[in-house]
Amino acid sequence: MQQVIWRIPIPWDAFPNGIPLYGFGLMLFFAFLSASWLASRRAQARGIAPDVVSDLTIFLFVGGIVGARLLFLYELSAKDPGRTLVQYVIEFFQIWRGGIILYGALGGGFLAYLVFWYFICRPKKISPLVLADVVAPPLALGIALGRIGCLLNGCCFGMAATPECPCVGIHFPYPSPPRIELTFEEVQNALGFSWGADILDAPAVVGKVDRGSAAEEAGLAPGDIIARFGATEVESIRDVEELLRESWPEGLNEVAMSVRKGDATTRDLRFVPRTIGLLPAQTYETISMLLLVALLLAGEGYCLTKPGQTITFFMMGYALHRGLNELLRNDPRPVGLERNTSLLLFAAGLALFVYFSLRKTEEAPSAETAPRA
Numbered sequence: 001m002q003q004v005i006w007r008i009p010i011p012w013d014a015f016p017n018g019i020p021l022y023g024f025g026l027m028l029f030f031a032f033l034s035a036s037w038l039a040s041r042r043a044q045a046r047g048i049a050p051d052v053v054s055d056l057t058i059f060l061f062v063g064g065i066v067g068a069r070l071l072f073l074y075e076l077s078a079k080d081p082g083r084t085l086v087q088y089v090i091e092f093f094q095i096w097r098g099g100i101i102l103y104g105a106l107g108g109g110f111l112a113y114l115v116f117w118y119f120i121c122r123p124k125k126i127s128p129l130v131l132a133d134v135v136a137p138p139l140a141l142g143i144a145l146g147r148i149g150c151l152l153n154g155c156c157f158g159m160a161a162t163p164e165c166p167c168v169g170i171h172f173p174y175p176s177p178p179r180i181e182l183t184f185e186e187v188q189n190a191l192g193f194s195w196g197a198d199i200l201d202a203p204a205v206v207g208k209v210d211r212g213s214a215a216e217e218a219g220l221a222p223g224d225i226i227a228r229f230g231a232t233e234v235e236s237i238r239d240v241e242e243l244l245r246e247s248w249p250e251g252l253n254e255v256a257m258s259v260r261k262g263d264a265t266t267r268d269l270r271f272v273p274r275t276i277g278l279l280p281a282q283t284y285e286t287i288s289m290l291l292l293v294a295l296l297l298a299g300e301g302y303c304l305t306k307p308g309q310t311i312t313f314f315m316m317g318y319a320l321h322r323g324l325n326e327l328l329r330n331d332p333r334p335v336g337l338e339r340n341t342s343l344l345l346f347a348a349g350l351a352l353f354v355y356f357s358l359r360k361t362e363e364a365p366s367a368e369t370a371p372r373a
Contacts (some may be wrong), residue, residue: 001152001172004251017249025095027149032061034145035138042134048126053134059116060109060135065095067108072099099155102143102322103341109139129307129356136314137296143318144289151282154178158279159330160187169277173253177331178275189213190244191255191273193220200238204229206259218271220259227266228258281329288321308356315349 005026007018036057043053069092076091076099077083083091091099113135117128150156154176161169172178174190183190192213196205204226209216227233229240256270295317296310304310323342 001154001170001176002251002253003153003173003175005152007251020251022251023152024149024155027145027152028095028100031142031145031149032057035135035142038141039135039138042137043131046130046134048131048134052121052124052126053131055120056113056116056131056135057138059112060139063112063115064105064109065100067111068100068102068105069095070108071101071104075101100146102146103338127307129311133300133304133307133310136311137293140289140292140296140314140318144286144293147282147285147289151280151286155331156282156285156329157181157331158281158284158328161277161279165279167279170280170283171274171277173275174255174273175248175250175252176275178278179273181331182275188276191215192271195237196222197237200241201236204234204237204240214271214273215255215269218269219267220269220271221261223262224259226257226259230256278330279328281325284328285321285325288325289318292317292321306356306359308359309353312349312353312356315345316353319343319346319349 002023004020005023006021008021009018036054039053039057040050044050073088073092077088113132117126117131121128121131147156151170154172157170157172157178161167179190182188189210192215193209194207195202196207197203206220206222206224206226209220209222226240229243232239232243234240234243253272254270255273256268258266258268260266292314296304296314299313300310304313319342323339323346326339326342
């Protein structure tokens with residue numbers, strides 16, 4: 001997977017490696033464009049001016065980002081309560097790093113929807129249920145594309161794909177959330193090898209090299225002394241650890257080092273350390289949401305014929321998928337909150353779906369067709 005898709009070369013000292021174009025942010029942008037396009041087409045077919053829905057998608061996008069980041073920062077505050085207000089503000093705007101909790105986005109988007117409908121759509125007599133039905137399939141499409149961004153970034157990752165799993169595991173590179181979590185849990189070494197000493201000021205001598213790792217394939221062996229890491233000369237374990245923690249360029253997957261062998265020779269090694277195989281939970285959600293889009297669009301011609309049924313079917317479909325997908329995920333997140341929210345979302349969707357299905361008086365779609373001046 002690749003966190004940084006491309007770097008825009010800039011002749012400024014502030015950006016020695018260029019401006020990074022993050023895969024996560026790029027997919028969020030594509031998700032917004034695709035959802036807006038589909039929503040505008042659906043709105044026009046129901047007699048709602050496309051520009052109204054275009055404005056609504058901006059409200060939903062901004063409200064969703066705010067809600068997602070606030071929930072992420074709330075989770076972060078529980079893990080690291082020592083952060084300052086300035087640090088939280090900086091973290092809030094760094095959306096290209098991930099940290100978009102979807103249920104926070106749905107909550108923030110729902111509040112933004114209520115505000116938009118009350119002040120913009122209510123005076124135009126646009127039905128809130130019809131408008132919600134319009135945006136339901138675009139929401140599912142946006143989630144499907146957004147999860148591709150999660151795959152590129154490495155967040156929302158699944159559990160280890162054991163040999164008996166009937167799937168192909170995904171291996172993530174060094175600068176990614178799975179590597180951080182797996183190293184913290186001591187499932188595997190960050191770079192595929194461990195040190196020969198527990199003292200940070202000890203010489204950077206390689207201890208054990210993981211069998212089958214990229215480090216072993218590159219020729220790294222126990223007893224090798226790391227003399228240069230990247231472009232920096234190193235003498236101790238501390239030097240290497242500080243480079244990994246503080247100076248590692250974002251999106252750089254390859255490790256370059258010079259090592260002194262036991263026979264006094266020096267070799268330059270390059271390898272791409274990767275995690276163990278993990279279940280592709282992000283891909284499962286993309287496929288599931290694309291199927292949900294197809295079900296919603298096809299169902300509107302048969303069983304989803306009353307206002308409110310499409311959006312409530314989306315609520316049930318996503319909650320059902322998320323409840324099952326949670327069983328496969330292993331990334332650090334508010335699991336209890338997401339599991340309970342899935343149950344509440346499904347129950348609310350089912351109750352509202354039954355109510356709208358039994359409702360005798362149907363709300364007529366808005367007759368507004370003229371775009372705003």
